Amino acid sequence: MNQADRLSERGIVVHKPYARLSQEQIEMIDKASLDLLEKPGILCYHEESVSMLEKAGATAKKTREGEHDAWWVSIPAKVVRQALDTAPSRVTLGARNPDNKVVLDAEGNRVYFGSGSETNYWLEVKPETFTSKVDGHERTIPVMKRNRGNLDYLCRSAHIAEQLDNLDFFIRNVNVQDSDITTENKDVNVFFAALNNITKPVVSGVADFDQLESIVNMAEIIVGGREELVKNPVVSFITSVIKSPLQVVGETAEKLIAIAKLGLPVVISTSPQGGSTAPIDELGMVAQVNAEALAGITINQLANPGAPVIYGAVPVRARMDDLHDMYGVPEFCHYNMDCAQMARYYKVPCYSTAGVGDAKVPGIQASVEKMYTYTAVPFAAPGLVHYAFGLLDKTQTFSPEQAVLDNHKIGMAKFLHRESGVNEEAVEKTKKTIEEVMHSPYRMYARYARGMLRRGEIFGGFPFEGEAEDQDQTLLQVKEHLNELEAREHQHLPEDICKKIFESTPGLLDRLNPYK
Amino acid sequence: MSKDLIDQIVNNVLQGRRNKDDEGIEEGMAGDPGVAELVQEALDNGIDTNEILLNGLSKGMEMVGEKYETGEYFIPDMLTAAEAVEEGMKVMEPHLVKGESGSGKGKVIMATVEKDLHDIGKNLVSIMLKGAGFTVVDLGIDVPAARIVEAAEEEGAGLVGLSALLNTTMSNMGDVVKELEEKGLRDKIKVIIGGAPTSEDFAKEIGADSYGKDAFAAIREAEKLLK
Ligand code: B12
Numbered sequence: 001m002n003q004a005d006r007l008s009e010r011g012i013v014v015h016k017p018y019a020r021l022s023q024e025q026i027e028m029i030d031k032a033s034l035d036l037l038e039k040p041g042i043l044c045y046h047e048e049s050v051s052m053l054e055k056a057g058a059t060a061k062k063t064r065e066g067e068h069d070a071w072w073v074s075i076p077a078k079v080v081r082q083a084l085d086t087a088p089s090r091v092t093l094g095a096r097n098p099d100n101k102v103v104l105d106a107e108g109n110r111v112y113f114g115s116g117s118e119t120n121y122w123l124e125v126k127p128e129t130f131t132s133k134v135d136g137h138e139r140t141i142p143v144m145k146r147n148r149g150n151l152d153y154l155c156r157s158a159h160i161a162e163q164l165d166n167l168d169f170f171i172r173n174v175n176v177q178d179s180d181i182t183t184e185n186k187d188v189n190v191f192f193a194a195l196n197n198i199t200k201p202v203v204s205g206v207a208d209f210d211q212l213e214s215i216v217n218m219a220e221i222i223v224g225g226r227e228e229l230v231k232n233p234v235v236s237f238i239t240s241v242i243k244s245p246l247q248v249v250g251e252t253a254e255k256l257i258a259i260a261k262l263g264l265p266v267v268i269s270t271s272p273q274g275g276s277t278a279p280i281d282e283l284g285m286v287a288q289v290n291a292e293a294l295a296g297i298t299i300n301q302l303a304n305p306g307a308p309v310i311y312g313a314v315p316v317r318a319r320m321d322d323l324h325d326m327y328g329v330p331e332f333c334h335y336n337m338d339c340a341q342m343a344r345y346y347k348v349p350c351y352s353t354a355g356v357g358d359a360k361v362p363g364i365q366a367s368v369e370k371m372y373t374y375t376a377v378p379f380a381a382p383g384l385v386h387y388a389f390g391l392l393d394k395t396q397t398f399s400p401e402q403a404v405l406d407n408h409k410i411g412m413a414k415f416l417h418r419e420s421g422v423n424e425e426a427v428e429k430t431k432k433t434i435e436e437v438m439h440s441p442y443r444m445y446a447r448y449a450r451g452m453l454r455r456g457e458i459f460g461g462f463p464f465e466g467e468a469e470d471q472d473q474t475l476l477q478v479k480e481h482l483n484e485l486e487a488r489e490h491q492h493l494p495e496d497i498c499k500k501i502f503e504s505t506p507g508l509l510d511r512l513n514p515y516k
Numbered sequence: 517m518s519k520d521l522i523d524q525i526v527n528n529v530l531q532g533r534r535n536k537d538d539e540g541i542e543e544g545m546a547g548d549p550g551v552a553e554l555v556q557e558a559l560d561n562g563i564d565t566n567e568i569l570l571n572g573l574s575k576g577m578e579m580v581g582e583k584y585e586t587g588e589y590f591i592p593d594m595l596t597a598a599e600a601v602e603e604g605m606k607v608m609e610p611h612l613v614k615g616e617s618g619s620g621k622g623k624v625i626m627a628t629v630e631k632d633l634h635d636i637g638k639n640l641v642s643i644m645l646k647g648a649g650f651t652v653v654d655l656g657i658d659v660p661a662a663r664i665v666e667a668a669e670e671e672g673a674g675l676v677g678l679s680a681l682l683n684t685t686m687s688n689m690g691d692v693v694k695e696l697e698e699k700g701l702r703d704k705i706k707v708i709i710g711g712a713p714t715s716e717d718f719a720k721e722i723g724a725d726s727y728g729k730d731a732f733a734a735i736r737e738a739e740k741l742l743k
Contacts (some may be wrong), residue, residue, distance in 0.1 A: 150548060442639040446592040447532065447599065454541055 010102065010168045011112035012414040017344075017381035020337045026345050028250055029283070029338070033291035034077040041074035042246045042295050046253035046505030050310070052302040053079065068250070076343065080294050083301035084321035089347040091265050091308040093169055094232035096222065096493075097199035102169050104349035104383040111378045112408050113355075114203065114205035115161055115389040116171035119398040121146050123361070125479045142475035144361055146397070147175035151181065151193055151512065153398075156486065158197035160400055163485040164389065166410040169201040170194055171238070171386055173398045179232070180394065183508030187211035191218060191235065192501065199491050203267065203386075205238045209255055214505050216262060221500045236265035238312065241299070242292040244272030253299060260303040267312040267351045268296030269383075273325060274335065282331065288336045289315045293339075294414060297348060310384070312341035312351035325394045327356035327387075328369025333376035352382030353407055360393040361362045362402035370406060400479045404485070408463060415459050490514070521558045522572045528554060529576025531729075532596030534603040541593065551604040553695045555658040563622070565611050569620070569649070573601045595640065598647025605646065620743035623651045623673040627659040629688040634681035635732075639712060641677060645738060661691040668696075669704050674742050678724075679732065680711040689714070690722035697723075706741040710734060 020031070043065070044050050050060045050071045056079045061073040093102040097343045102112050125142040132139050147153075153174045161170045170291060172194055187208050194202045195218065203258070206212050219235045220226055241252040259266045264510045269293040272278030275284045315324040315335035322472050326332065336352050343350030354373040358367030378385060387395065388410060390403030433448050457471045465479065466473025492498070492514045502508055510516055518732070531540030533550035547556070551573075557567050573738035580597040584588035626642045628635050637658045642654045653671050655664060663696050668676050676696075680686040696702045705725040710733075723743055728734040 016590070030550065297723060442643060444636075444639060444643075445593065447538075449592040450541060450596060452544070499712040 007384045010100065010109045012109055012110045012378070012417050013501070014378060014381040014417050015419060017109055017378040018337065019341060020334065020380065021341050026341055029290060029342060030345065032287040034080060034293060036291040036467070037080060037244070037295060038077065038289060039074060041237050042245070042248055042250040044073045045250040047071070048257065049248060049253045049299050049515050052299065056082070056302055063143055065367045073293065075298065080298050082348050083298040084348065085511055086301045086305035086308050087297055087348050087443055089349070090305060091310060091349050092233070093201035093203060093236045093265055093266060094223070094234045094466045095193070096234055098232065100200040102201050102384070106347045106349045106383070109381045109384070111166035111385060112382055112383065113388045114164055114169035114171055115157070115173045115384045116386040116391070117168060117173060117395065117449060118175040119173060119391065119396055120149055120175050121397040122149050123397045123399045125362070125393065125401045125475050125487070127476055127479060134342055139471060140476060142479065148177045149398070150178045151176045151189060151509070154190060154193045155197050155512070157196045157398070159401070160403060160482070160485055161389070162198045162200065162491055163305055163401065163488055166414065167200065167385065167389055167405045169203055170198050171203050173390060180509060183208055185502055185509070186215050186307055187507055188505050189214045189217070189512065192508055194492050195222060195234065196512065196514065197217070197490060201236060202290040203236045203238060205240065206255055207253065208260070211356060212255065212258060218262070218501050219383070219504055221497055221504070225476065231404065231471050233264050236267070236269040238269050239296070240269045240271070241296045242268070242276040243272035243293060244270060244294070246292060248295065248299070256300055257303040260300045260307040263304065263307055265308040265310065266300065267310040269312035269351065270296065270299065271314035271316060273316050273318045274331060276323055278315065280317065280331070282334045285315050285335050286431040287344065289335070289339060290342045309348065310351045311343040311346065311348040313343070314353050316338060326358055327394060328358050328372055333373055334379045336382070337380035338384060340377070342384035343382065348383040349384070351386060352377055353387045354378065354385045355388035355391065355410070356395055357392045358404065359396050360397065362392065362399045362405065366392055367405060367409065371409050374409055375416065378413060378417070400482055401475055404482050405464070405474070412459065431514040518558070518561060518563050521563065522560065522567065522689040522720070523706065525554045525558065525568065525572035526549060526576040526579065527719045529600050530579060530595050532593060532600050534600045537542060542661065551609050555604040555607045559607070559611055565608055568608065573604050574649050577601055577649070579737045591640070592660065594647070598643040601647045602643070605722050620651050620706060621649045621739065622675065623653065624654050624675045624738060625655065625664060625668045625671060625673045626675055627655040627664050628657040628679045629685050629692070630658055630660045630686035631688065632680050632682055633657050634679070634711070637681070638659055638679035640733045641679070641710065641728070641734045644735060648735045650738060654688055662686060662694045664692050665695045665699060665701065668686070669699070669701060673705060674706060675706045675737070675738055678707065681712060686711070686713050691741045693723045708734065
């Protein structure tokens with residue numbers, strides 16, 4: 001086992017990552033991506049990035065795209081290679097509780113599961129009792145109530161996420177649409193809502209550049225200073241610096257450079273849609289998304305060589321009937337498994353995706369789609385698997401009940417990666433056991449199952465089974481469990497820290513203060 | 517001293533340890549005396565068989581049942597504990613006087629009926645009945661009705677437990693009831709049936725006394741029928 005794999009107890013080690021691509025194919029894709037970065041190159045809307053790239057050896061040609069200045073930048077392979085050389089292969093996502101740190105190592109095989117990302121809706125189960133016209137019996141049915149996302153839901157989500165044992169990192173999962181939230185105060189409030197309710201790593205995008213300083217300041221107060229924050233970055237960032245195909249967004253590049261200079265971890269996230277903003281075939285998609293991730297990493301490393309950076313590829317497929325994203329499909333798995341291999345080839349930690357339900361409501365279809373990708377994608381051992389909890393309707397909706405179900409399914413997906421236990425010593429023990437049982441009265445192995453049961457080596461089965469024989473009670477059972485999770489004690493920040501944060505953070509809403 | 521031994525018996529039933537060679541639920545117990553050795557020691561110390569049975573073996577098994585109900589124990593724990601009780605009963609057997617209360621809760625003949633080879637459920641029921649303090653004579657699988665009745669008569673059993681998992685073999689349970697009637701034994705020997713295709717209604721249909729849906733129902737029903 002790799003050293004970093006041993007450094008963390010969270011997540012799961014995938015002992016033999018599945019290599020969908022051969023070494024030769026990896027090299028072909030690498031070459032294709034680098035060729036693309038040279039020709040046609042990237043279309044960059046950020047002047048500072050252009051001059052950094054030029055200084056490093058790229059050539060740029062100014063153009064005009066609609067209302068904006070833009071540059072066609074041709075990046076030679078050596079500039080990208082140089083950036084990959086300085087990018088660290090190990091990145092730590094810090095956490096309020098240091099035991100919850102996520103240690104990513106591009107050369108290790110540990111996989112972590114987390115949430116995400118900004119759904120407009122929160123869909124909750126409200127059990128209601130009806131008298132059935134079919135048999136005249138009273139039945140309780142999980143009625144679904146859909147509400148717009150808000151700060152309160154975000155706080156609740158972070159608290160639930162704290163309780164879910166298979167959730168390793170938190171990306172905020174609902175968009176906040178409260179009337180007192182504005183562009184000028186949104187970031188500080190959503191970061192605080194997360195940090196004040198979870199002790200696991202908080203990873204997030206920043207909407208408004210001007211609030212970055214306040215967010216970093218807040219994190220520094222929590223850990224006790226800038227130096228401490230770099231050691232234990234309780235906040236890490238996501239920047240969607242690429243607009244597929246191959247365009248660098250001005251405002252986001254600005255943030256990416258600022259975060260790089262702060263030395264805080266950042267995910268370069270690019271999310272092309274196969275069929276609309278990227279080729280739909282596997283090779284085309286991966287060649288492009290890989291080029292995009294490399295372009296982001298290059299800008300990041302030019303801004304601050306050695307800054308912690310994560311290869312974030314979120315390639316999805318288009319639905320053919322309405323061009324929405326589609327997650328629970330085989331192509332999605334192919335794209336993502338390939339990207340994990342590419343990131344590993346570059347020795348840069350990878351941020352990947354699994355577990356989005358395309359279905360609109362929690363339950364059977366959503367769970368099938370989720371289970372499909374939970375099982376497939378982690379086999380390629382990407383470091384981070386985001387979007388894994390509660391997402392429905394292709395990331396439009398978050399369902400806390402589904403998140404609880406997902407926690408269980410991720411447990412199953414993780415269990416798949418347990419080692420076989422085949423070794424010389426075990427063989428001797430097994431022969432002895434079988435012989436003993438053959439000479440026992442009922443020839444039963446129950447006695448021998450107990451040790452494994454107690455050591456947690458036997459998977460627990462489905463915890464939300466109902467008693468009824470003519471009704472699926474899963475969601476009702478999950479709802480009860482969810483109520484228990486929500487009733488658990490909150491892991492709020494200490495009072496003095498909260499006080500300092502509220503004193504020094506403009507725009508923070510008083511109603512988020514637990515000590516008020 | 518006697519209290520201490522009885523407590524150790526209870527604890528070893530909870531740990532499911534038949535004898536000194538067994539591991540318990542907690543590791544590192546192999547080598548310490550198990551139920552067989554402890555019961556022997558108790559007898560050697562002149563502790564009453566009734567005391568060993570009620571406050572040791574049965575008490576332990578009762579606690580196992582409670583732990584199962586609360587979700588702390590699982591079926592493998594119950595079976596293992598029941599095996600340990602059975603081992604204790606074997607040591608006690610020569611010391612039990614027929615008819616004395618110490619001879620347990622009564623005798624049950626268990627069998628899977630003719631042409632049926634399924635025995636996982638039947639074994640579970642047998643082991644659990646033993647663990648609950650019944651004396652069980654298990655005839656195994658594919659047992660003809662005549663053999664079952666013969667054994668019940670020979671052993672002086674008060675109850676016959678029949679298992680069937682096939683709807684082609686469940687009718688053979690009715691044959692056992694008929695055979696008991698023909699031999700004039702029906703009023704002395706009760707019949708309980710079980711197995712996935714059987715039901716309460718089916719039990720009535722063939723004239724059996726009771727039906728048990730699982731091993732716990734089997735214990736409950738057996739206790740009623742043999743009272
Ligand atoms: C395991 C198994 C086998 C194993 C048996 C191994 C063994 N050592 O027993 C093997 C592979 C040998 C087997 C063979 C066959 N099997 Co099979 N088998 C099963 C299976 C999968 C599980 C049975 C089991 O052990 N369950 C677990 C135990 C714990 O449950 P249980 O037996 O129901 O017992 C519980 C209760 O019923 C009750 N109980 C049981 N007995 C008693 C007795 C009393 C007195 C009381 C109170 C309570 C009680 O308490 C128990 C504990 O809770 C069932 C499927 C099923 N869902 O039942 C098919 C099943 C029973 N088998 C079936 C068939 C068809 C066969 C074969 C004919 C297949 C073939 N074509 O060869 C052969 C027949 C062999 C024969 N002549 O008997 C069918 C029966 C269909 C039917 N309704 O007739 C089933 C239902 C599968 C299916 N759906 O098709 N089988």
